[in-house]
Amino acid sequence: MDNKFKDVRIMDNFYQSSAFVPMPLTLIGTLNEDASSTSFGAYSLIFPYYVAGKDFYAMILECRNTSNTAKGLLRHGKCTINFMPYSKKNFSEHVNMGFPGDTPEEKIKNLKMFTPVKGKSQEENPNEAYPKILDEALQVFECTWVRELDGAENDKVEEEYNGPYHNFNGITSKFGAHFILKIDHILLKEKYYDALVNGVDRKNFCPLPTNWGYRDSKNFWCSDFEKPDAVGIPNREIDISSVRYAAERLQTDVKFTDDALEMLVKVPRPFLKLVLTGCVKWADENGCKLITKKEMEIINDKRSQEKNKK
Numbered sequence: 001m002d003n004k005f006k007d008v009r010i011m012d013n014f015y016q017s018s019a020f021v022p023m024p025l026t027l028i029g030t031l032n033e034d035a036s037s038t039s040f041g042a043y044s045l046i047f048p049y050y051v052a053g054k055d056f057y058a059m060i061l062e063c064r065n066t067s068n069t070a071k072g073l074l075r076h077g078k079c080t081i082n083f084m085p086y087s088k089k090n091f092s093e094h095v096n097m098g099f100p101g102d103t104p105e106e107k108i109k110n111l112k113m114f115t116p117v118k119g120k121s122q123e124e125n126p127n128e129a130y131p132k133i134l135d136e137a138l139q140v141f142e143c144t145w146v147r148e149l150d151g152a153e154n155d156k157v158e159e160e161y162n163g164p165y166h167n168f169n170g171i172t173s174k175f176g177a178h179f180i181l182k183i184d185h186i187l188l189k190e191k192y193y194d195a196l197v198n199g200v201d202r203k204n205f206c207p208l209p210t211n212w213g214y215r216d217s218k219n220f221w222c223s224d225f226e227k228p229d230a231v232g233i234p235n236r237e238i239d240i241s242s243v244r245y246a247a248e249r250l251q252t253d254v255k256f257t258d259d260a261l262e263m264l265v266k267v268p269r270p271f272l273k274l275v276l277t278g279c280v281k282w283a284d285e286n287g288c289k290l291i292t293k294k295e296m297e298i299i300n301d302k303r304s305q306e307k308n309k310k
């Protein structure tokens with residue numbers, strides 16, 4: 001390392017005291033104590049946690065364990081993560097909702113720019129109480145806390161938390177809590193839903209701020225959304241002989257013709273075995289011993305139908 005870099009002291013809240021880490025800007029809604037209304041707090045330490053390969057999808061939230069949000073999650077286990085459009089005024093509303101110590105009643109009085117409305121979970125279960133979502137949000141995740149992970153099922157609201165602490169779910173330190181949040185619904189405003197389904201371009205890209213994350217002793221800092229740039233996915237083909245080699249190493253008597261293997265040259269190497277095994281599984285289920293281009297087309301059709309169903 002030459003003198004282009006300075007070695008920074010790593011401190012508490014290193015993501016903003018020792019570094020510039022880009023983070024989302026959200027308002028998280030949880031139920032107040034008697035579940036009669038929703039309280040909103042500003043949160044940015046909220047990230048995808050389980051993204052594939054589990055029975056559910058999840059986010060993780062890192063928060064102060066005495067916050068209204070932590071209390072709401074410990075008591076009722078439900079929250080809404082509201083991604084709001086950016087403007088300086090909206091950002092200032094987040095900062096207002098980020099002032100530690102306000103009670104839910106005080107907070108709701110301070111919520112001036114945004115309107116709490118019923119979400120989809122509430123619509124589906126009218127007899128249960130769910131936190132509201134914010135009408136102006138561009139995107140909302142409705143979530144349920146997965147209490148049973150890391151043995152946190154008995155964690156409850158207390159005056160002080162003196163341990164023992166969990167590693168990654170529930171009360172995790174004297175002042176901290178982590179919540180693994182199963183995603184029940186992702187709600188998107190129509191324009192951005194259409195963008196996902198029909199194709200994203202520079203005009204319909206969801207305009208969420210992506211440059212929040214720094215605060216000093218005087219200010220919170222965030223910049224507006226900028227039009228995104230697009231870079232094409234690299235069109236890297238592997239040699240058909242590598243695909244053939246991988247196919248021949250599978251523990252099966254199912255064979256592939258060259259024109260079938262040709263259709264797999266664009267599959268990235270780490271996924272090749274998985275895709276080939278999927279083809280063999282289909283062949284076994286359909287009494288097929290030789291996969292040609294025709295069978296590959298049937299398999300691809302089936303795969304895209306399954307994807308669409310999801």
Ligand SMILES: Cc1cc2nc3c(=O)[nH]c(=O)nc-3n(C[C@H](O)[C@H](O)[C@H](O)COP(=O)(O)O)c2cc1C
Binds near residue numbers: 041043066069107
């Ligand atoms: C933009 C912004 C982002 C914030 N992100 C977090 C966070 O990720 N975790 C946290 O514990 N506090 C965070 N805070 C501070 C909380 O908002 C603050 O503790 C607030 O009191 C929480 O509200 P609540 O008590 O209603 O949950 C953030 C504050 C702001 C302004």
